[in-house]
Amino acid sequence: MTQNVQAPPATTPSEPTNRVTLGLSNRLLARPEVGALVAAIIIFIFFLVVAPAFRSADSFFTILYQSSTIGIVAVGVGMLMIGGEFDLSAGVITTTAGLVNSMFCWYFGVNLWVGAILSLAFCLFVGFINGYLVMRTGIPSFLITLGTFFVLQGANLGVTKLVTGSVSSTDISQIDGYDSLGKIFSSSFQIGGVTIWGTVIWWFIFVALSAWILQRTRIGNWIYAVGGGPDSARAVGVPVVRTKIGLFMTVSFLGWFIGMHTLYRFNTLQAGNGVGNEFLYIIAAVVGGTLLTGGYGNAIGVAIGAFIFGMTSLGIVYAGWDPNWFKAFLGIMLLLAVLVNLYVKRMSTARKVG
Amino acid sequence: MTDTLAEHADSHLHKGEPLIEMDNVGKAYGAIRALRGINLRVNAGEVTCVLGDNGAGKSTLIKIMSGLHPHNEGSMKVDGKELSFSSPREALEHGIATVYQDLAVVSLMEVWRNFFLGSEMTAGNYPLAAMKIKQMRRIADEELRKMGIVVKDINQPIGTLSGGQRQCVAIARAVYFGARVLILDEPTAALGVKQSGVVLKYVAAARDAGLGVVFITHNPHHAYMVGDHFVILKLGATALDKKRSEVDLDELTTQMAGGDELAELSHELGRK
Numbered sequence: 081m082t083q084n085v086q087a088p089p090a091t092t093p094s095e096p097t098n099r100v101t102l103g104l105s106n107r108l109l110a111r112p113e114v115g116a117l118v119a120a121i122i123i124f125i126f127f128l129v130v131a132p133a134f135r136s137a138d139s140f141f142t143i144l145y146q147s148s149t150i151g152i153v154a155v156g157v158g159m160l161m162i163g164g165e166f167d168l169s170a171g172v173i174t175t176t177a178g179l180v181n182s183m184f185c186w187y188f189g190v191n192l193w194v195g196a197i198l199s200l201a202f203c204l205f206v207g208f209i210n211g212y213l214v215m216r217t218g219i220p221s222f223l224i225t226l227g228t229f230f231v232l233q234g235a236n237l238g239v240t241k242l243v244t245g246s247v248s249s250t251d252i253s254q255i256d257g258y259d260s261l262g263k264i265f266s267s268s269f270q271i272g273g274v275t276i277w278g279t280v281i282w283w284f285i286f287v288a289l290s291a292w293i294l295q296r297t298r299i300g301n302w303i304y305a306v307g308g309g310p311d312s313a314r315a316v317g318v319p320v321v322r323t324k325i326g327l328f329m330t331v332s333f334l335g336w337f338i339g340m341h342t343l344y345r346f347n348t349l350q351a352g353n354g355v356g357n358e359f360l361y362i363i364a365a366v367v368g369g370t371l372l373t374g375g376y377g378n379a380i381g382v383a384i385g386a387f388i389f390g391m392t393s394l395g396i397v398y399a400g401w402d403p404n405w406f407k408a409f410l411g412i413m414l415l416l417a418v419l420v421n422l423y424v425k426r427m428s429t430a431r432k433v434g
Numbered sequence: 435m436t437d438t439l440a441e442h443a444d445s446h447l448h449k450g451e452p453l454i455e456m457d458n459v460g461k462a463y464g465a466i467r468a469l470r471g472i473n474l475r476v477n478a479g480e481v482t483c484v485l486g487d488n489g490a491g492k493s494t495l496i497k498i499m500s501g502l503h504p505h506n507e508g509s510m511k512v513d514g515k516e517l518s519f520s521s522p523r524e525a526l527e528h529g530i531a532t533v534y535q536d537l538a539v540v541s542l543m544e545v546w547r548n549f550f551l552g553s554e555m556t557a558g559n560y561p562l563a564a565m566k567i568k569q570m571r572r573i574a575d576e577e578l579r580k581m582g583i584v585v586k587d588i589n590q591p592i593g594t595l596s597g598g599q600r601q602c603v604a605i606a607r608a609v610y611f612g613a614r615v616l617i618l619d620e621p622t623a624a625l626g627v628k629q630s631g632v633v634l635k636y637v638a639a640a641r642d643a644g645l646g647v648v649f650i651t652h653n654p655h656h657a658y659m660v661g662d663h664f665v666i667l668k669l670g671a672t673a674l675d676k677k678r679s680e681v682d683l684d685e686l687t688t689q690m691a692g693g694d695e696l697a698e699l700s701h702e703l704g705r706k
Contacts, residue, residue, distance in 0.1 A: 296564045298554040301543075305551055309540035315500070315532060316552035316607075317523040375542040 112369030113381030115420035119367070119413070120384050123391055131399035137274050139398060144276075147390030148283035150357070151383055152338050154364035155286045156331035158382030159294065161365050163327045164307035164374025165214060165221040169206065169228040170331050171357030176232050177203050177339025178349045179240060182249040185257075192257035200336050206232070207332030211325030221328075233355055240351035249349045258344070265337070266345035279341055283383075286334065291379035303327065308375025363410060364389055367417040388413065447644035449479030453513065453615050454499060454530070454646065460507030461494050468494040469670045470507065475663075476615055476646040481637060483649045483657035485690050486667035492650050495667070496619055499648065500532035501525030526552075529614035533604040535623055541593030545585050548592045549574035549607050581606050581636075598629030605636050609645070616640050617648040622656050634660055654686040666690060 127134045157170055177199045185195035210228055214221045237247060244250050252258060267278040294300040302323045305313035314320045343349055368385030370377030392413070396406050453476050460470040469491040476482050486492045497503040498510065501519030509516050512528050519525045522532070539548045550570050556563040575588045583602045585595060592600060601621045608616055618637065622630040637660045641647050651657050657664060664681055666674040666689050674681075674689050688696070 293562065296567065297562055298556050298565055299561060301547055301551060301554055301565065304543050304547070305540045308542040312534070312540050313551065315502075315522050315534060317526045318552045319523070371542075375540065 112371075112377050112421075113384055114369070115417065116368045116381050116384040116388065119416070119420075120388050120391070123388060123395070127391060127395035127399065131395055133398040134395055137272075139394070141274050141276050141280070143387075143390045143394050144280045144283075145390075146394055147387045148277065148279040149338060149341070150360050150364055150389050151283045151386030152279065152286055153331065153334045153357070154361040154368075154382050154386045155283075155290045155379060156327075156334040157358075157361040158365040158368065158370050158377060158379065158385075159290055159303060160327045160331050161362070161370045161372070162294070162307045162374060162377045163303045163324055164310065165324060165327065166225060166362070167210060167221065167328060167331045168225040168358045169210065169232055170225075170335050170361055171359070172229055172232045172236065172354045173203055173206060173332055173335040174339040174342065174357065175236055175349060175351065175354035176206070177336040178343035179236055179249055179351060181340070182252050182343055182349060183240065183243045185255055186250050186252055187243055189255075192252065192255050192261055196257075196261060196340060199339070200333070203332040203336035203339075204329050207329035208325060210332070211328035214328070215321045215324055229358070233352075236351045236354075247351045249351070251348055252343075253347045258347070261340070262344040265340040265343075279338075282337070283386075287379050287383045290382075294379055299323070299326075304375055306374075360389060360410075363414050363417075366421070367413055369417075369421055371421065372418075385417075447478040447614060447646075449477075449644060451478045452476070452511075453478055455511040455514075456508065457511070458508035459498065459505045459510055461498060461503065461505050462507075467670060469498075469505075471671055472508070472667075473672070473675070474665060476648055477663075478614070478646050479641060479644045480662040481641050481647040481649050481660045482663045482665065483651065483661035484665050484667065485651060485654060485657055485686070486673075487652075487690075489669075490667040491670040492667055493619070494670075496532060496617055496648075496650060499525070499530060499615075500617055501530070523552075526611075529612060530617065531608035531611070531613035531615070532617040532619065533601065533608060533621060535601075535620040539592045539600050539604055542591050544589050545578075545592050545595070545603065546571045546574040546588045549577070549603060549610075553611050577606055577610050578603065596629065598625050598632050601625070601633050602636055605633075605640065609640060609643070613645065615646045615648065617650070619650050620652065621649075623652060630656060652690075654683065654690045658683045658686055 133139060153170055153174065157167060160167055180199040180202050181192065181195035184190070184198055185192050206228065210221070210225050213219070213224045217224070240247055240249060265278070268275050269278075270276070292300075294303060302313065302318045305318050306320045306323045310320050342353075364385035365377065365382045366372060366385070367388055368377065368381030368383065370382060389410070392409055393403075393406055396403050396409070454474070455476075456472055456474040459472045459474075461468050472491075472495065474482065474484075474495075484492055484495060494503070498505045498519075501522040501524050504518045504520060510518065512530070517528070519528075525532070540551065543551070550565075555566045555570055557566060558564075571588050575585075578585060578588075581602070583599060583606065585599070585603075592603065595603070605616065605618070605621075621633045621637070625633065634656060637647055637649055641660065641662075647660075649657065649660065662678050664674065664676055664678070664686060665672060666686075674686075
């Protein structure tokens with residue numbers, strides 16, 4: 081460890097003499113996203129070298145789009161994990177959100193806006209139930225949300241089969257409100273021949289918002305506190321239950337958002353989709369430096385984690401390799417990230433000498 | 435040090451005035467009675483020491499005063515008004531702050547964030563209002579320095595401080611935010627001799643500033659150094675309740691060590 085011990089100025093002998101300003105390298109290492117940033121740069125250069133198709137601006141924005149579809153929910157999952165909890169239902173709720181909207185409006189023949197708002201209310205309710213059960217029963221969120229995950233997965237298939245007779249929702253592109261909702265959730269625009277998806281912009285907005293909340297607001301302080309030491313937080317008057325329930329609801333809100341995007345981009349949904357995505361969100365958060373046990377991490381790190389996911393999932397395709405290897409690669413990334421995080425945490429919380 | 439504590443302490447506090455009065459207070463968890471018949475007065479400007487073995491009911495007593503669990507027998511008066519707290523926040527609003535031995539701070543968070551946790555300064559009252567971070571850093575640093583706690587870097591995770599320093603930060607925080615009653619849960623239990631000394635000086639300083647201090651401890655020597663009033667709990671009931679003038683260190687130590695039971699045990703073991 082490099083430490084510069086500042087000598088006290090001779091003119092003010094009353095100043096405490098043992099103050100230490102940490103060296104730049106140490107201050108950098110103490111930031112949760114540094115490991116992920118280094119990894120992202122290495123992977124980026126790696127694919128630049130091996131995959132010629134990777135080198136265009138167009139593919140860069142495609143990667144950003146791919147990253148945003150995971151990154152938006154990962155923003156919420158990252159905050160939830162900093163708050164010390166898990167949400168395994170975050171993947172499947174994206175499909176639930178779309179299905180509620182689509183089938184309600186198709187079955188009753190009402191404007192899609194009504195269904196979208198109903199779906200939002202439903203998702204927030206699921207988030208609330210997750211949070212409420214975790215806080216009320218004290219059962220680990222891993223188990224509670226595993227339960228919600230299976231309930232939603234089964235209900236997605238079961239209800240879709242009942243309503244439409246098959247396992248996919250019906251085409252809703254002719255129902256009122258499709259165009260206006262499509263503009264919000266799944267529009268794209270061209271700049272100099274490059275397609276930029278709206279979700280990328282939304283992703284940046286959510287990341288910026290999350291970074292602001294975590295670093296600059298009272299709620300952010302509470303989120304770190306309920307993750308790092310819920311009992312200490314409660315003892316100094318932090319509303320632990322409300323903070324955690326709020327985090328679960330944030331995740332389900334962002335799940336709803338991506339659900340809306342998928343629905344209005346493809347206009348029909350496969351009821352079995354979304355399963356497995358919850359792990360991608362968790363991987364993005366962990367690769368981005370979020371501590372699995374809570375209390376540590378930040379929004380930029382989670383965004384970089386999602387970007388690494390986007391780069392590798394498409395980079396493998398651009399390089400012309402068998403995409404089946406993708407998951408293996410992701411697993412290795414996760415293991416490396418956990419090792420780096422462990423190391424970084426040791427470095428930054430080790431008792432400083434001097 | 436004392437001056438700084440006095441600066442933040444409530445100027446309406448008068449030495450000897452009762453802040454918390456407990457009358458025949460008891461608490462049952464289901465079928466288990468953890469505490470019964472407790473009469474305790476916490477006076478301004480005095481240190482009330484609560485001693486007792488593990489399981490004697492010390493923690494339950496703290497939990498009642500700090501709002502973690504309400505009592506279900508007897509009455510508790512705070513500033514003369516009968517109350518029962520439903521959350522720590524409510525107790526804090528009445529100026530009752532608790533510093534726990536092991537959960538005083540969130541160790542991964544920076545010192546200044548810990549100092550202001552739960553009482554953050556914000557630029558507005560809306561949910562996403564910015565915290566006044568620069569100001570918070572400066573105040574936390576100033577306050578800690580004034581009280582003689584020098585942290586190397588106010589931005590370092592508080593987990594990197596020593597146990598004694600963490601206790602002191604937690605006490606300084608409670609006093610800064612206007613605590614009138616300070617409950618200290620075994621603040622010296624995990625500390626070395628020197629660090630315990632630092633914490634005990636704070637206890638004395640808080641008392642001199644007019645705060646009512648409840649000092650929970652295993653250690654009669656520490657208690658006798660600062661205490662004005664001693665209560666020993668045994669199996670959820672009061673075993674001794676005496677003013678400083680009525681008791682000496684020997685009696686405290688004997689009572690704490692088990693008193694008659696200890697004599698019996700030594701007889702049974704029969705070593706000459």
